[in-house]
Amino acid sequence: MNILGYLIILLGGAFLIGAAIFFDRRGTPTFVNLLPHQRGVIFRQGKPLRDVGSGKHRVWSGTELLVHGDVRPISVTFENQVVTLQDGFAAAYGFSANAQVVDIRKAVYSARDYTQIPAAVLLRCARLHLNASNANSLKMERDSIVKRMGEDAKVRLKKDGFDLISFRLGQLVIGTTQAPQSQPAQHVDE
């Protein structure tokens, strides 16, 4: 055997050792396809590496993980929620909203199930702002209260990687089951 043959054997052996160590440490390459409405984050060794959009992505299974999510708008609708106002009246309300993931990494970290975030935030904001109001202010300044509600929700959602696309308080009925001033139930809007 000439020197070239020995060199080939030497390099082949070195290559085999290198390949064995490389695949042992890195894992095996796989490919993940994300659809146009999906975004993801690639984690390597448990740490976020980079955000990825739709398309084909190589992931080294064993050391890398592609966590992906749906960025299509999430619809939130609640009806017949009841809140007590500051003057003792009760209000029944309902709202509908749409929110969309704009930062998938923030969304992934925001909760165990990020799709619950818009509903939780909107329910909190609606109840908080309505409870801080009274029957008269709701009748006189309904639009500004709803606007504040939406702005508050927008800020909170942005912190979790969402954008509030729309918010509408479609149902608001003010009444009371106690009649603190002997007033009948009032219908503001529905």
Add this chain to the structure above:
Amino acid sequence: MLWHSLFLTPDDFAAISSGLVGAAVVLVLSLTQRYRGRKRILITDYRCGLRFINGEFASILPPGSYRYNPQSEQITVIDMRPQPMLLERQVFQDVVGAQAVISIGTELVVNDPRLVATALRDQIKDSFVIVRDTVRSAASRQVVAGLGDNRKSIAVSLLQAVNAELAKVGMRVPEVEITELWASTPVVQQGSASGVVQ
């Protein structure tokens, strides 16, 4: 000749090459044998792994990639991300006897993954019951009626009470936001206070 300049004879070179290839084959075979029957798990930085060996707690695994033998080792993964929680319209009687209603918004977070894994069957459902019961009992020790807007002090009291209970099972809430609070004016009748909210 090259082997003369390297002080290697063709026989030396052949021996080294053969040895290297042999080592490569042995390495590949030993790696295959070593990882036969073993599983690999990847723990992201928002999760936490608990390694149990033969049923005994061994260690907490930080983010990374791990191999383990499922025949002798178990790895339980705990999700450390917050879980939003709303507790709405809890009706109670405050310390002066006024009927009151409270709603809170908060998040459940794992504080001690090892304790959570061993103390709770369902982290969220079990913690929810603890929070609800604690809020009811802690709120009834507060004065809600007639003190103006005392949400902050009540929220602090609730936070402390809830976290004291949740600490027993390895959970906590980072903050409590009172989203609804109202109490009727207490009506004193024959030495006792009572009121109606709805």
